[in-house]
Amino acid sequence: MVKSKSLKTKKHYKRFGSMGRRSVDIINEMYSPIDSINRFINLALDTIGENSQSRQFLLESKQGIRKASTLLKRLDVYAKKLEKEFKEMSPK
Amino acid sequence: MSKNRILIANGDKLSQKSLYEMLCRNGYGVDITRSLPEAIARLNETAYNAVIMDIHEIDNAEFLKTVNKVSSKSPIIILTSYGNIEFAVNSIKMGAFDYLVKPVEDKKIISSIERALTTPAVNAMDKEILKKAVPAREENRHGLVGDSQAMKDIHSIIGRIANSRATVLMCGESGTGKRLIAHALHKADKKRGIKSFIEISCGGLPREIIESELFGHTKGAFTGAINDRKGRFELADGGTILLDDIDCLPLDLQVKLLRVLQHKEFERVGDNRTIKVDVRIIASTNQDLEKAIAEKRFREDLYYRLNVISMHIPPLRERKDDICSLVEHFIAIYARENHKEINSISKDVFAVLVNYSWPGNVRQLENIIERAVILDTDDIIGKEDLPDIIFNGTACVNANLGADIMSSLKDVLQEPEKVYILRVLDEVGWNKKKAAVKLGVNRTTLYNKLRKYNITASVEKD
Numbered sequence: 001m002v003k004s005k006s007l008k009t010k011k012h013y014k015r016f017g018s019m020g021r022r023s024v025d026i027i028n029e030m031y032s033p034i035d036s037i038n039r040f041i042n043l044a045l046d047t048i049g050e051n052s053q054s055r056q057f058l059l060e061s062k063q064g065i066r067k068a069s070t071l072l073k074r075l076d077v078y079a080k081k082l083e084k085e086f087k088e089m090s091p092k
Numbered sequence: 093m094s095k096n097r098i099l100i101a102n103g104d105k106l107s108q109k110s111l112y113e114m115l116c117r118n119g120y121g122v123d124i125t126r127s128l129p130e131a132i133a134r135l136n137e138t139a140y141n142a143v144i145m146d147i148h149e150i151d152n153a154e155f156l157k158t159v160n161k162v163s164s165k166s167p168i169i170i171l172t173s174y175g176n177i178e179f180a181v182n183s184i185k186m187g188a189f190d191y192l193v194k195p196v197e198d199k200k201i202i203s204s205i206e207r208a209l210t211t212p213a214v215n216a217m218d219k220e221i222l223k224k225a226v227p228a229r230e231e232n233r234h235g236l237v238g239d240s241q242a243m244k245d246i247h248s249i250i251g252r253i254a255n256s257r258a259t260v261l262m263c264g265e266s267g268t269g270k271r272l273i274a275h276a277l278h279k280a281d282k283k284r285g286i287k288s289f290i291e292i293s294c295g296g297l298p299r300e301i302i303e304s305e306l307f308g309h310t311k312g313a314f315t316g317a318i319n320d321r322k323g324r325f326e327l328a329d330g331g332t333i334l335l336d337d338i339d340c341l342p343l344d345l346q347v348k349l350l351r352v353l354q355h356k357e358f359e360r361v362g363d364n365r366t367i368k369v370d371v372r373i374i375a376s377t378n379q380d381l382e383k384a385i386a387e388k389r390f391r392e393d394l395y396y397r398l399n400v401i402s403m404h405i406p407p408l409r410e411r412k413d414d415i416c417s418l419v420e421h422f423i424a425i426y427a428r429e430n431h432k433e434i435n436s437i438s439k440d441v442f443a444v445l446v447n448y449s450w451p452g453n454v455r456q457l458e459n460i461i462e463r464a465v466i467l468d469t470d471d472i473i474g475k476e477d478l479p480d481i482i483f484n485g486t487a488c489v490n491a492n493l494g495a496d497i498m499s500s501l502k503d504v505l506q507e508p509e510k511v512y513i514l515r516v517l518d519e520v521g522w523n524k525k526k527a528a529v530k531l532g533v534n535r536t537t538l539y540n541k542l543r544k545y546n547i548t549a550s551v552e553k554d
Binding site: 035038050059065 | 175193
């Protein structure tokens with residue numbers, strides 16, 4: 001009875017570990033479009049007039065992208081930690 | 093002026109497109125391949141100064157094998173979303189030049205490329221490419237082309253002052269290569285050469301913008317200042333700043349600049365905290381600053397502060413000895429870029445090029461050679477590949493020489509310049525922005541020339 005409970009817990013850990021792994025993969029894939037969008041915003045800022053109203057929109061978009069990137073980085077660190085912890089606990 | 097070729101290998105479409113646009117805007121020639129095998133095939137047939145390998149999924153074994161094969165040909169900069177230490181270490185061990193993790197700022201990519209371009213392997217490769225393209229290639233010191241006495245003097249000055257902190261004032265017509273010389277000076281500086289080279293055109297920005305561009309601003313300093321922003325001086329800390337068209341700097345900002353020159357300190361717009369920077373300042377102008385002082389448009393004390401080392405960059409018509417090496421240099425670049433094999437130019441074309449007055453200087457020569465290389469159908473550039481203006485311009489100079497033999501060279505060359513400007517303006521419907529692009533000069537220069545030749549609305553109507 002005890003043995004079966006322990007096995008169930010370990011399976012849970014394994015599942016959580018995989019979820020951590022998947023999250024890391026998704027986060028990494030999201031970095032690529034974020035990187036490109038940021039670069040396109042820079043290009044647009046370079047070509048747009050200094051006094052254009054669109055400039056402000058672009059600057060705000062840039063800020064949004066930066067925020068999204070920071071959030072992803074935090075999530076990345078957390079997911080990697082989670083993945084490592086559950087991997088150590090899950091059955092070999 | 094010289095275009096380094098970069099290959100973007102692999103990566104998703106969005107990433108490739110954004111990198112392509114950014115690198116093109118920074119003056120690089122860029123090619124794209126969709127996969128790693130395609131990149132290897134391309135590298136076998138074409139030489140690149142650097143390769144940006146955009147890796148979007150980890151496939152260590154195959155990828156690292158690719159790095160190993162490719163890195164002996166060109167330095168590889170890895171760009172990836174996967175910030176994995178083991179992968180980074182392995183890549184560097186296998187020969188990758190740099191490893192950048194997305195999202196990455198453009199300046200980091202540029203800085204990595206610039207470092208890659210200065211590695212001995214790349215320099216050796218560059219020499220080999222140029223040797224193949226043009227066997228009798230002229231010596232290219234400090235990245236500058238030409239061996240006229242004027243260029244030799246410039247090389248000598250760069251060599252002597254590169255490692256000093258001295259402020260440099262460069263004077264010369266538009267298109268003579270002031271920016272390139274400033275960059276060469278920055279690169280030759282052992283300490284600053286690895287840091288940022290920041291440039292700003294004082295003539296291209298309105299008064300309200302230029303102050304915040306130069307010195308930065310704090311959030312709320314003015315309408316639209318939604319964030320703190322570093323100015324160009326802060327960005328150039330430890331490196332070099334080029335203040336182009338310094339004569340266009342408003343008088344009140346000249347006072348602020350004087351303080352930066354004297355004490356290396358300033359305040360951001362809307363802030364009272366003093367910022368100290370260590371920046372080498374290079375100022376450039378195509379105007380007569382002494383005349384601007386006399387007209388009270390430029391501060392005398394600033395002029396003396398800037399004029400610690402003065403460099404005069406002669407116009408192309410005064411260093412015609414360089415035309416040959418410049419033509420060869422540009423042919424090599426654009427033939428490579430357009431995948432053409434061009435061996436030479438015909439003798440009569442060369443004579444036309446030498447006789448032409450080159451109002452747009454080296455920039456105009458570069459544009460004309462690029463055009464000729466693109467239009468050329470055989471391996472020799474002929475008269476049919478050159479624009480009509482080159483022949484008309486020559487005729488104009490010749491006509492002037494015949495008409496008034498007592499005139500100075502400067503006076504003789506002014507007339508064809510005026511005629512050419514008028515002609516281009518006519519051609520583009522007096523759109524000055526388009527005319528400036530076509531003439532290969534910036535808009536400030538065009539406006540100065542319009543003032544100089546008194547080309548006003550009344551002339552326009554005529």
